[in-house]
Amino acid sequence: MNLLLPCVYAFVACFAYCFIVNIRGQMLFWAPLGASIGWLVYLLCGFFAQDLLCYFLATVVVSAYAELMARIKRVPATGFLLIGIFPMVPGGGIYYTMKYCIDGDTALFLETGIHTFGIAGCLALGVLVVTSILHLAHTIRHMRQA
Amino acid sequence: MDCNELLNTATDVAYALLESGAEIYRVEETVMRIYAAYGAREGHIFAIPTLLILSLQDEDGKNLTTIRRLGNHGSDLARVNAYNELCRTVCRERPPFSQIHQELARIGRLPHYTPLQQIAAGGVVAFGFTFLFGGSAIDALCALAWGVLVKLILFLLEKYHANSFFTTIVASFAAAALALTGFWLGLGENLDKIIIGVLMNLVPGVVLTNVMRDMIAGDLVAGLTKLAQALITATGIALGTGVAISLGRVILGVVG
Structure with a gap:
């Protein structure tokens, strides 16, 4: 239950966010599902890995899911990726960074700020790895055929 | 083949895609494919989030050459999908330009x-x-109410074309x-969870994803433009929330 409930919450929140970026039809189910899977991976990784690594691994899974669904549904991967990553966007990081700044706690402020940037970096790296590998595979296949 | 007509059509397609928030490489690739499908000799495109430059050489x-400027635009995935599908059909079947238009x-009339x-x-x-971030049921219900109000404020500000930095500051302050x-x-138990939940409506998640995709595709100028936008939004959120929390401490004595 400790793992399942958060995934349901992520699904609900991301389902609602679909209405804001005008996602319609079947994707209303498949895009938030990616967010749930991503969050599940994030939580599972938390048992053995350090925080930033969790974000990275979860993003890798979300990107792979997005690329897979894009090929199955024949639509751009962007929608799946966008919604899938959304729960991991460091909204809390921004908030706590600012809060420690106001508190005048410089050490915590810097630490949280850098951590927030770290999360953003991990998300970028996760997407980068999957997209680049797929691109490489695609190019190699084309060169073989030619 | 009428090169001018081809250029105009390609520009319209590119504009439509860019305006719906498609990635830069998708816009550029689409145009190059349309050029190729209609047998253009030499054609180029340069796109950044706010500008399109297309050129084409006739027989x-x-x-x-044509240039088109874009204002601020959001993301509309339903339209990106539809335009993407259209481009596939266009490149496969090469319909007359009037049909593309x-x-x-x-697609432009598809509902929001x-x-x-x-x-x-x-x-x-x-x-x-x-x-999701660990608030209780009461926290979530409070967040629901504040989320609706904040979204309402966002809508009003966008309706009167307030600039996006100001909009973010006001909305996150609210x-x-x-x-x-x-x-x-006495409404709510964990103040920080409620605030973060409501703030998720404002965080630059969409822009951040676009930054990554543009940067990975090698469109650094476009990526940097959007990165600036993401950082400005994040700063706006911090400023707006910061002012509210500081005032809250002074006036209400609530330490959040």
């Missing part, structure tokens, strides 16, 4: 979610994320101020 070696117009639906969605986003006042009145 006599005469050069045609008809299709573009049809109504403002009411979007405002409600804003509330549910706040509700879900408050739960988010924190509402949550603080509610907390002071």
